[in-house]
Each structure stands twice: as structure tokens, then as C-alpha cells.
Amino acid sequence: MKMPTLVIYDITDDDLRLKVAKFLRSKGLKRIQKSAFIGPLTSSERVNLVAGLRRLVKGHDKVNIQIYPLTEASYSRRVMIGVQMDYDEEEEVIT
Amino acid sequence: MKMPTLVIYDITDDDLRLKVAKFLRSKGLKRIQKSAFIGPLTSSERVNLVAGLRRLVKGHDKVNIQIYPLTEASYSRRVMIGVQMDYDEEEEVIT
Numbered sequence: 001m002k003m004p005t006l007v008i009y010d011i012t013d014d015d016l017r018l019k020v021a022k023f024l025r026s027k028g029l030k031r032i033q034k035s036a037f038i039g040p041l042t043s044s045e046r047v048n049l050v051a052g053l054r055r056l057v058k059g060h061d062k063v064n065i066q067i068y069p070l071t072e073a074s075y076s077r078r079v080m081i082g083v084q085m086d087y088d089e090e091e092e093v094i095t
Numbered sequence: 096m097k098m099p100t101l102v103i104y105d106i107t108d109d110d111l112r113l114k115v116a117k118f119l120r121s122k123g124l125k126r127i128q129k130s131a132f133i134g135p136l137t138s139s140e141r142v143n144l145v146a147g148l149r150r151l152v153k154g155h156d157k158v159n160i161q162i163y164p165l166t167e168a169s170y171s172r173r174v175m176i177g178v179q180m181d182y183d184e185e186e187e188v189i190t
Contacts, residue, residue, distance in 0.1 A: 006163065008103055010128040010180065033105040033159055035130060050174050063177035064128055068101065070169055079145050082158035085105065 002040035004075040005049070005067060009035050012062035019056055020065070027052070031087040041069075097135035099170040100144070100162060104130050107157035114151055115160070122147070126182040136164075 007024055011017040021031070027049055029039035041049060050067060057063045102119055106112040116126070122144055124134035136144060145162060152158045 006101075008128055008131050010130075032161065033103055033130070035105075035128070036103050036161075050176070053176055057177060061178065062180070064180055065176040066127065066131075067174040067176075068163075068165065068169055069172050070163065071166055074163055074165055074169055077164050079162040081145070081148055081160040081162075082152060083156065085157070085159055 002042050002045075004038055004070040004072065005029070005041040005046055006070055007037045007049075007053075007065065007067050008033075009065040010063070011035075011057075011060075011065075013060060016057065016060055016063070020053065023052060023056055024049075032084075034087060043069075097137050097140075099133055099165040099167065100124070100136040100141055101165055102132045102144075102148075102160065102162050104160040105158070106130075106152075106155075106160075108155060111152065111155055111158070115148065118147060118151055119144075127179075129182060138164075 007029060009017070009020060011020060021037070024037040025031070027039070027041075027045070029037035032038050046067070046069060053065055057065065102124060104112070104115060106115060116132070119132040120126070122134070122136070122140070124132035127133050141162070141164060148160055148162075152160065
């Protein structure tokens with residue numbers, strides 16, 4: 001059963017931050033903020049995601065990534081204030 | 096009943112971002128990343144929080160704030176990679 005999985009991160013290194021963003025996108029997650037992605041994952045997909053992220057950031061300091069598996073109820077009760085910005089374009093430019 | 100409430104934000108304006116961080120801290124939330132706070136809130140405290148945030152950012156563009164009420168299960172199943180950085184000090188310096 002897929003659960004919405006929220007990933008938020010604080011990564012000082014620009015290259016690493018871009019790599020993490022690309023990795024999350026490659027796993028089917030969608031960017032919802034500059035440092036936040038979300039997407040539906042099964043529990044084994046989530047385990048793989050965490051393992052992949054650990055590999056990516058290995059040896060780097062000043063990294064903090066948090067992964068929250070949400071219930072559908074939590075997800076549907078989220079509140080958004082302001083505008084949904086478009087980050088895909090921004091990343092393409094940085095790449 | 097209090098539920099862990101996660102608030103993540105993307106705010107371009109430096110002053111406004113600092114105001115939002117101070118507001119979230121004044122409501123008892125704890126900074127867990129540069130742009131993420133969490134804390135236990137009742138449903139009416141959450142309604143007040145959202146109203147206060149809407150007031151704060153009124154008239155500003157390039158603002159995106161998302162509020163997620165989490166279950167205790169979701170919260171306890173979160174995974175953290177890397178180190179928990181200390182943001183309190185950083186904010187004091189900026190102030």
C-alpha cells in the first residue's frame with residue numbers, strides 16, 4: 001500500500017543538494033518546495049529511498065534529511081498558504 | 096488532543112521569513128530544519144496558527160507555507176539522515 005511520503009532536507013553543499021533533488025525525482029516524488037518533495041511510496045520503496053539517500057550523502061556533513069510517511073488523512077488535511085511555486089524549471093536552469 | 100504539526104515554508108523575503116520563524120516559535124513549535132518547524136498542537140491551536148500565518152504573509156508574494164497535522168504513528172516512523180543541526184543560535188545571530 002502506497003503512503004504519501006514527505007521528504008524535507010537541509011543540505012549546505014550545492015552539488016549534493018542538486019543530486020538529492022534529482023534522486024528524489026527519479027523515485028517518482030514531486031517537488032512541493034525548494035527543499036521538500038512528496039510522493040506515494042510503498043514501505044519497501046521507502047526503505048530503498050532511505051538507503052539510496054544514505055549512500056548519496058555518505059561522507060558529507062551539514063546534511064539533514066527527514067522522511068515522514070503520512071497517512072492519507074494527514075495528507076488530505078494539509079493546509080497550504082500562498083502560491084504553489086514551480087520548481088521544475090528552476091532546477092533545469094541550475095543543471 | 097494534541098497532534099504533532101509539521102510546518103514547512105519557502106519564503107523569499109528575509110524579514111518575512113524571520114517573522115514567520117519567530118511566530119512559529121512563539122506558538123511552541125521547535126525548529127527542526129532551516130525552513131521546518133514541528134510541535135504538538137490541538138486542532139483549535141492549529142486553526143489559530145494557520146490564521147496567524149495568513150495574517151503575517153498577507154500582501155506578500157513568493158510565499159508558500161504548508162502545514163501537515165501528523166499522527167503519532169507517522170511522527171514516530173519518521174527517519175532522519177545526517178545530523179540534527181542547531182538553528183536557535185543561528186536565528187539569534189540574524190536577529
